[in-house]
Amino acid sequence: MSRKPRPFTDDPMAPDGGSARGDLEAEFGAHGQVVMPGDAEAPILTAPVRAALHQWLFEMNAEAELKAVGLKPRTRALLQGPPGCGKTTLAHHISARLGVPMVVVASNAMISKWLGETGQTIGKLFRAARRNQYGIGLFFDEFDAMAKARESLGQQGADNERSNITIALLQEMDRYDGLMFAATNVTKNIDPAIWRRFQLQIEIGFPGPAERFAIVRLYLAPFIADDATVTALAEVMGGASPALIREACEMIKRSLVLGPRMNLSTDLPAIMERFVASAAPAEGVPEPLIWGEQRRRCLQLLAEAPWPPVRP
Numbered sequence: 001m002s003r004k005p006r007p008f009t010d011d012p013m014a015p016d017g018g019s020a021r022g023d024l025e026a027e028f029g030a031h032g033q034v035v036m037p038g039d040a041e042a043p044i045l046t047a048p049v050r051a052a053l054h055q056w057l058f059e060m061n062a063e064a065e066l067k068a069v070g071l072k073p074r075t076r077a078l079l080q081g082p083p084g085c086g087k088t089t090l091a092h093h094i095s096a097r098l099g100v101p102m103v104v105v106a107s108n109a110m111i112s113k114w115l116g117e118t119g120q121t122i123g124k125l126f127r128a129a130r131r132n133q134y135g136i137g138l139f140f141d142e143f144d145a146m147a148k149a150r151e152s153l154g155q156q157g158a159d160n161e162r163s164n165i166t167i168a169l170l171q172e173m174d175r176y177d178g179l180m181f182a183a184t185n186v187t188k189n190i191d192p193a194i195w196r197r198f199q200l201q202i203e204i205g206f207p208g209p210a211e212r213f214a215i216v217r218l219y220l221a222p223f224i225a226d227d228a229t230v231t232a233l234a235e236v237m238g239g240a241s242p243a244l245i246r247e248a249c250e251m252i253k254r255s256l257v258l259g260p261r262m263n264l265s266t267d268l269p270a271i272m273e274r275f276v277a278s279a280a281p282a283e284g285v286p287e288p289l290i291w292g293e294q295r296r297r298c299l300q301l302l303a304e305a306p307w308p309p310v311r312p
Helices: 020-028 047-060 063-067 087-097 117-131 157-175 192-197 209-220 227-236 242-262 268-278 295-303
Strands: 032-035 076-080 102-106 137-141 179-184 200-203
Touching (some): 020 032, 047 200, 117 157
8 A cells, every 4th residue: 555554552541542443433433343453353265365365465565666667556356255255354354464454334324315425425435544544444345235337227316326326436446545345246236447446356255175174173163173073064064155154163162062051962963953943044145065955964974073072
């Protein structure tokens, strides 16, 4: 980025009279949620995505070298993929690696029913981001709600307002050289001119076997399960998003802690049957294995896995 962020602190007794978090929430709270670098989690990514992000982070810290050959570090990324696959987690991680807070903007919440108000709100957000003393990243969730393709719109008043929103967004993006992310799972609805403003378009899909293994291991902690058990859980959750795998691991931990007091079985197949009955994948995405016709085989695989895990 062209401007180095000012070091910040969460200490409410800081010499500047307030914490960075408090300052940022006062300025950006009306637009979205402020998340700090220290709150970030490391995403578990496929190898190609991990390599692309490694190069991006490297170039952001090589501004002088790029300037010598007439280039600037790329600062905008459009993240596309199904719900629950870690787009927000990834953006937060990149912001944290660069040492800047991030504002998570719910795009659909910015759209007003009053004529012209949405464009004004977009302008206020970007102006605040440009002058902010700490340096921030902007993350627009459900970006397709704001960046509608203009050729798909009609001639009604509401369509004209949608077109004006897209134009306002284009103008503000051209003025903004800070870190910016947008996330969508409906890329076809985004205006082509806005699409071109993003220097990276990164697709984040469902995790493969190795990534699922790592996700299960991560979210079962502090419980320590046998590798064969983690492998079995990763297999039966084939086709699941990271968010759904995390929910499954949290269900397992809750059941291990509370099951004996509630007279519930703490066998792994029983726990997962209760989970499948109480959770579901996002609408419009394929069912993971254990939700589908292979449920019986999945439960048998879990029954054969070493259990219970070790609790430190």
